[in-house]
Amino acid sequence: MNIVVCIKQVPGTTEVEVDKETGVLKREGVDSKMNPYDLYAVETALRLKEQHNAVIKAVSMGPPQASVIIQEAFMMGIDDGILLTDRKFGGADVLATSYTLAQGLRKMGDFDLIICGKQTTDGDTAQVGPELAEFLGIPHVAYVRRIVEVKQHSIIVEMDMTNTVETVEVLFPCLITVEKEIFQPRLPSFKLKLQTKDKEIAFFGLKDFTDQDELKYGLNGSPTRVLRIFTPESNIDREIWRGNADELAGKMAAKLQACKLV
Numbered sequence: 507m508n509i510v511v512c513i514k515q516v517p518g519t520t521e522v523e524v525d526k527e528t529g530v531l532k533r534e535g536v537d538s539k540m541n542p543y544d545l546y547a548v549e550t551a552l553r554l555k556e557q558h559n560a561v562i563k564a565v566s567m568g569p570p571q572a573s574v575i576i577q578e579a580f581m582m583g584i585d586d587g588i589l590l591t592d593r594k595f596g597g598a599d600v601l602a603t604s605y606t607l608a609q610g611l612r613k614m615g616d617f618d619l620i621i622c623g624k625q626t627t628d629g630d631t632a633q634v635g636p637e638l639a640e641f642l643g644i645p646h647v648a649y650v651r652r653i654v655e656v657k658q659h660s661i662i663v664e665m666d667m668t669n670t671v672e673t674v675e676v677l678f679p680c681l682i683t684v685e686k687e688i689f690q691p692r693l694p695s696f697k698l699k700l701q702t703k704d705k706e707i708a709f710f711g712l713k714d715f716t717d718q719d720e721l722k723y724g725l726n727g728s729p730t731r732v733l734r735i736f737t738p739e740s741n742i743d744r745e746i747w748r749g750n751a752d753e754l755a756g757k758m759a760a761k762l763q764a765c766k767l768v
Contacts, residue, residue, distance in 0.1 A: 543623030581694035597725035604637035
């Protein structure tokens with residue numbers, strides 16, 4: 507069984523600057539970490555590896571420094587890692603990101619199952635997994651909360667539909683995105699850290715893809731753009747009012763109207 511886990515490096519802090527020209531996050535020099543939701547995807551893959559003798563590859567898209575999260579995945583038990591990195595991939599929205607990942611997966615070769623975290627903490631769209639499946643032309647199931655059974659040619663899962671839970675069977679190759687309650691992620695192993703410290707990571711750029719049309723990647727391939735983004739101004743002004751209930755109610759109503767909140 508061949509499993510691919512999609513992981514992403516995200517800012518480790520909320521204090522991130524935004525490029526005023528492009529509207530994308532300035533990630534250089536910012537503390538980063540593996541997307542927390544992806545830890546559940548990694549753990550799901552590792553559980554399947556233990557039960558079904560699977561081989562797991564982790565794939566990520568980002569700048570060269572994103573290789574640290576692949577090394578972290580090695581320390582958890584992932585077998586191989588691939589980083590899709592190229593300046594032409596920069597500034598991608600969910601559509602361009604999904605297309606880039608799809609091209610990278612086609613370059614990697616055959617797989618049975620792709621596992622993604624439900625969403626990322628820097629985007630929160632929960633769209634990349636399903637869009638990736640569409641670009642690859644494979645079935646997908648989102649919001650998976652439990653794996654019921656793995657068969658020779660299919661997988662049975664429970665999907666959280668907010669008000670209901672549905673059990674579905676989907677044929678390989680396929681993609682699933684997993685919820686946080688599926689498994690508790692394990693910690694990186696110091697023993698595996700020593701064993702994998704020199705393990706090589708494969709790097710793919712645009713030149714390695716079958717489709718090398720630059721208009722489909724990065725900002726060029728992104729139909730959605732951030733027109734304006736800003737940090738909300740903090741207001742710490744305060745007033746202290748004294749009076750009876752009727753007086754205070756009148757002052758409150760007048761203040762809300764003055765602030766155009768009512």
